Amino acid sequence: MKLLVTGGAGFIGSNFVHHMIKFHPEDTIVNYDLLTYAGNLENLKDIEGHPNYHFVRGNICNRELVDYVIDQFDIDTVVNFAAESHVDRSITEPDLFVKSNVLGTQTLLDVAKSKNINKYLQISTDEVYGSLGADGYFTETTPLAPNSPYSSSKASADLMVRAYYETFGMNVNITRCSNNYGPYHFPEKLIPLVVTNALEGKELPVYGDGKNIRDWLYVEDHCAAIDLVLHKGKPGEIYNVGGHNEKCNIDIVELIVDTLGKSRDLIKHVSDRLGHDRRYAIDPTKIETELGWKPQFNFDSGIKETIQWYLDHEDWWRKIKSGEYMDYYKMQYGAK
Template sequence: MQKYLITGGAGFIGSNFIHYLLENYPSCQVINLDLLTYAGNLENLADVAADPRYHFVQGDINNQELVERLIKTYRCEILVNFAAESHVDRSITGPDVFFQTNTQGTLSLLKAAKNQNIQKFLQISTDEVYGSLGPQGYFSENSPLKPSSPYSASKAAADMFVLAYAKTYGVNANITRSSNNYGPYQHPEKLIPLMITKGIQGEKLPIYGTGENIRDWLYVGDNCRAFDAVIQKGRPGEIYNVGAHSEHSNNEIVHLIIDQLGLSNDQIEYVADRLGHDQRYALDNSKIRLELGWQPRTIFKLGIEQTIRWYLEHSGWWQK
């Protein structure tokens, strides 16, 4: 029986991973520690709330005493850190909380993991730590870090602490840096759910700048399989890029959603570009493919159809 402490498990990717664990590991135990800020939503896990293998605790990852007590009480062996402030626009107007949660919070978890001899520490990071990419090529795990926003800077700093704890103290830690995720339970402030929910309500669809910024889009279920592969087989101290090689501009995304929902192009509204807006992200995923045997399974067209259907069927979830 593997026992997990999941931090930030009430958020988008964390809640999907908890569902993944409970569906694929009948004998696992999952402790979910989440502060329940605006992006944390216990409704994401309402269907497993009564599962005896799952237990929720509301609390702050900066509370090292609480984290260590949870590890000891539940004999947790694996700590997966999803807890993060992740909205770039919010980081530009209020960077302090991003440093407190993403950087200081990660350090607090690392100290707890070291003190309690956690068997595996997995830090969930982002491709944004690499900065902006030109029209060609891909970021590898050895690419220099050039964060463009307070959000990505706070995540890059956290990654450095993880690597330092792996080297200095021998903590069995890994980092995954994934491309843009999409799928069920994603907060409506993010691009895809924002466009879906505004489209359903007949509102304008705001696109930054010219809409030609490009991202590699990864279905959240595929990312959950990558986390699992790294936890089970990842080499200590290693970073693994998790990309889908499915690049689309913001314009392409919005037009696809318009087509799926039967909307009009007249709903598109171009707005002033975001400060420090990176042009393109794309990841070389050869390391995780060759070392761990992972590869994406969800074709983007099918994944976006599934995602749109989920938001159509769960209007009560996002309207709140």
């Protein structure tokens, strides 16, 4: 395959590029990324110079450049990770989310259609289904009910992908995964924020009562699911991805603090996120039974390995936690 991987310099995208180079070294990977605050070429330093890996800096909204790159590298497959991904930022800057996530996806779809691309895969999220009560799971037929500007923009993009399948017969798939964790996770998100703040002796902000539930999956398990959908996904199908690993936020924060041997006094309950979804939980039956996917990593060892990764890569996160990041941090959490 000759893949255009958009957003390949972000958290999941860079893990996916590593996954593909490891398991499909014969494929060509063109990483097309705008390098926003969340894009970081340091994530890919070890594969720079690999003969089948190429990087192009660009916006997925830039039709001419996407068109040129697809021709130039004879691309046959598009995997779209590129997006504004942080719920909190979508509350303060929703327009950016509509531009990159909705218009960007539509632009990619349109160029892919004009080039007769073999497969277009949209990386979506469980957040498009909204929030669950204490019981039940999201299946692929759960109605879309997004609550944040972020999840609404992702749901809008998913509907556009559906339209290109229904109207133009494009070979598309959508994956909707739960919360990922692992290496290269940007430290604005809960797990890397808490690990790195704890290492710096800073307060650990927990929104509201800390009882909101997320369904955590190690990023490599997500990458393996995407690989499977690329190779075996049936045209037009949606696949939910998750490993039945529901955890309260406060339990995760306490686990990290205890693992690092820090004081729980660092934990600070702060104002709740506006429109904060209470619970996410994925039913992965379809991808398990139809494509044979199963998660390989359990949370207890995955979280320990992840914490160790941040201990071993202090340079990586210290470089990020300066400049623009600190402006955002002060705006979001105050000065501490």
